[in-house]
Amino acid sequence: MQSSQKLQVLRPDPDSATPLYLQLSHKLAAAIQAGFWRPEEPLPSERNFCDLLGVSRVTARKALDLLYEQGLILRRQGAGTFITPKLEQPLSRLTNLSEMLKQRGFTPGSKWLSREVVLASAEEADSLNLAPNSRVSRLLRVRTANDVVMAVEETALPYQLVPDPGLIGDSLYEFLSVQRLAVVRALQHIAAINADERLAALVDLPVGAAMLHLTRVGYRENGQALELTHSYFRSDYYDFVVELRR
Amino acid sequence: MQSSQKLQVLRPDPDSATPLYLQLSHKLAAAIQAGFWRPEEPLPSERNFCDLLGVSRVTARKALDLLYEQGLILRRQGAGTFITPKLEQPLSRLTNLSEMLKQRGFTPGSKWLSREVVLASAEEADSLNLAPNSRVSRLLRVRTANDVVMAVEETALPYQLVPDPGLIGDSLYEFLSVQRLAVVRALQHIAAINADERLAALVDLPVGAAMLHLTRVGYRENGQALELTHSYFRSDYYDFVVELRR
């Protein structure tokens, strides 16, 4: 069969450091995105995958589980596994704004308004689980897309973990990753507000314009709160997409 | 040991129709919420769970996987499994507003403004994947919490699937479930808008007040688009919480 030949490129490498199910999931996701199968078309059955790729069924299923969670495939018991009809590309995943803008064809930019070490506000101390009178590194910046200001962002980080905010470059998340301080989980509150005079001036909108106010607390792998960010977005330039399940 | 005695209440019933790993996951989630373990306290090891509860390690892990996805536990290789420090209760899960309000101690209400069958708008036909000139059942209602209007909601459903919108009671999602039309996945866009005169009147806010505008397309298990809803929320009464990962 022709298709079983093609499938061989999906075969994971048992000697690789990354787990088989992850390799397989990545390869499958890429193949689907590349149009390897047409929408509505059935994938090979799980048992076929096992035979053709030399992995156990549990491993194949674990790879497919990931694709299912990403909304790339549908599974119908007794019938088979199918490519999701319309390929959408939602994101309830943690991703940095710069990457998202690039993917949509915009040129992202960022300009620091201030980077300073200050006493934590009550909200910051509470959210970051700091003792009263602790210090935080507080960052204020405007973010642009094609040179249009689309958001104002204020971030607080524990001084103990980030003592010199002046070292942070254009990408906060990249800086944190390099420092072994990656954020792996975040809780985000989304509200709508009317722009006050300060905000309106910064984003070039009339006072009272509706803006999205995102409040995000970011957590490290060990559960420690690392970041409190308030973002104020122009809603005409950006709308937030969430995928909901079950 | 005392703790191993307590654990017996978590033992899943092999004769039940619901899978062992789901039973176990539910029981564990309930136990955690009830304060069975303190935050930061380690859970029994996976192998202990297997011995004490009479399930295989794969099954125990699958139950723990679900808890991890819900942010209830943290896993540290070589160390153990721990309760998440602060017990937050986020939800990027598909849940109906009524339930959420009840959980927060509000009394939810809903009042239909209209339920009619009309020609689909261009947006509705596109989102629901309908042929031009198809009909939809269109619903308009206001939703209240403790008798205060907090949102206006307009929903369109394919006429073919829901021919008599007059039959829908207070809970749309319950109605759909009973009709075997459950929504299992949804894409939601969130934007901020200034209330126009019509909206302002309905929610009792001044014209121009910032409101959250949610646009949701709901999908069935088979991937078919079932529901297009525009919701307009008073942001002072409700803010949307999202959990982000990775």
Add this chain to the structure above:
DNA sequence: AAGTGGTCTAGACCACGAA
């Protein structure tokens, strides 16, 4: 009746963390 996805088991090896 045959094939599919959904669940479950017992046992194995690995990498990592703590004592």
Add this chain to the structure above:
DNA sequence: TCGTGGTCTAGACCACTTA
């Protein structure tokens, strides 16, 4: 060194869809 979570296997039974 020992116990932990992370990965992987081969094989089994079930419920379901399709023909």
